[in-house]
Amino acid sequence: xxxxxxxxxxxxxxxxxxxxxxxxxxxxxxxxxxxxxxxxxxxxxxxxxxxxxxxxxxxxxxxxxxxxxxxxxxxxxxxxxxxxxxxxxxxxxxxxxxxxxxxxxxxxxxxxxxxxxxxxxxxxxxxxxxxxxxxxxxxxxxxxxxxxxxxxxxxxxxxxxxxxxxxxxxxxxxxxxxxxxxxxxxxxxxxxxxxxxxxxxxxxxxxxxxxxxxxxxxxxxxxxxxxxxxxxxxxxxxxxxxxxxxxxxxxxxxxxxxxxxxxxx
Numbered sequence: 001x002x003x004x005x006x007x008x009x010x011x012x013x014x015x016x017x018x019x020x021x022x023x024x025x026x027x028x029x030x031x032x033x034x035x036x037x038x039x040x041x042x043x044x045x046x047x048x049x050x051x052x053x054x055x056x057x058x059x060x061x062x063x064x065x066x067x068x069x070x071x072x073x074x075x076x077x078x079x080x081x082x083x084x085x086x087x088x089x090x091x092x093x094x095x096x097x098x099x100x101x102x103x104x105x106x107x108x109x110x111x112x113x114x115x116x117x118x119x120x121x122x123x124x125x126x127x128x129x130x131x132x133x134x135x136x137x138x139x140x141x142x143x144x145x146x147x148x149x150x151x152x153x154x155x156x157x158x159x160x161x162x163x164x165x166x167x168x169x170x171x172x173x174x175x176x177x178x179x180x181x182x183x184x185x186x187x188x189x190x191x192x193x194x195x196x197x198x199x200x201x202x203x204x205x206x207x208x209x210x211x212x213x214x215x216x217x218x219x220x221x222x223x224x225x226x227x228x229x230x231x232x233x234x235x236x237x238x239x240x241x242x243x244x245x246x247x248x249x250x251x252x253x254x255x256x257x258x259x260x261x262x263x264x265x
Contacts, residue, residue: 035114035142081107085117097124115143119151131159146176153185162189180215183208187221191229198229216246220253233260 088103101124107117118141126134134155138148149172156165166189172182187204190197202225208218223239226232237260244253 081111088120092120100124113142115141126155126158131155146172146179178211180208180212216243219243
C-alpha cells in the first residue's frame with residue numbers, strides 16, 4: 001500500500017508539473033492510476049481558478065505528441081483519468097448524457113472504481129431509468145462512506161422505494177452525525193407523506209438545526225413546514241429571515257418572505 005503522506009507528495013508533484021512542463025512529465029510521475037490518487041488530484045485541481053484548471057486538463061486529452069501517446073499506451077495515466085472525469089462533468093452539466101457516459105466510462109476503464117467518474121455515470125444511468133444497473137455500479141466505486149449512502153438513497157428514491165431510501169439516509173447520518181444534508185433529505189421524504197409525515201419531518205429538521213445552526217436550507221425548510229403545514233406564519237417568517245441572513249440573495253427565501261408579507265432585508 002501507499003501512505004497518505006506519499007499520496008500527497010505525488011499530488012504535489014503532479015500539480016507542480018501541470019501547466020509548467022511537457023504533459024509527458026506529468027504522466028511519468030505515475031505508472032498506473034489509483035482511485036485514491038485521482039481523488040486527491042481532482043480535489044486539488046478543483047481549488048484552482050476556473051481559467052487555470054480547464055484548459056490544461058482538456059489539453060491532456062487532445063495532445064498529439066508521439067511520446068505522450070507512447071507513455072499513455074504503456075501505462076494508465078491518472079491525470080488523463082481526472083481530465084476525462086472533468087469532461088464527463090461538463091457534458092453532464094450541459095445535459096449531454098451520451099458524452100458524459102462516454103467520458104465517465106473512459107475514466108473508469110483507466111481507473112476502475114474511481115468514485116468521481118463513477119458517480120457521474122451512476123447518475124447518467126439512473127436518469128435513463130436503469131436504477132438497478134446504477135445501484136450495481138455504485139457498489140463497485142471507491143467513495144467515502146457517507147457519499148455512498150447519500151448516492152444510494154437518491155437512487156432508491158428515484159425507484160420510489162422511500163423506505164429503503166430513508167434507511168440509506170439513516171446510515172449516512174449514522175456514519176457522520178453532522179451531515180445535515182442527510183437529515184434534510186430524510187425530512188423531505190417524510191413531508192411527501194402529507195400530514196402524517198410532518199412530525200417526523202420536523203424532528204429531522206430540528207436535528208439538522210441543532211447540528212449546524214449555519215445551514216440555511218434547514219432553517220428555510222422549517223419555515224416552509226411552519227407556514228404550509230402548521231399555519232404558523234409568524235414563526236415561518238423568523239425562519240426565512242434567518243435562512244436569508246445565512247444565504248443572502250437567495251431568491252427562494254426572498255420570495256417566501258414576500259409571500260409572508262415581509263420585505264427581504
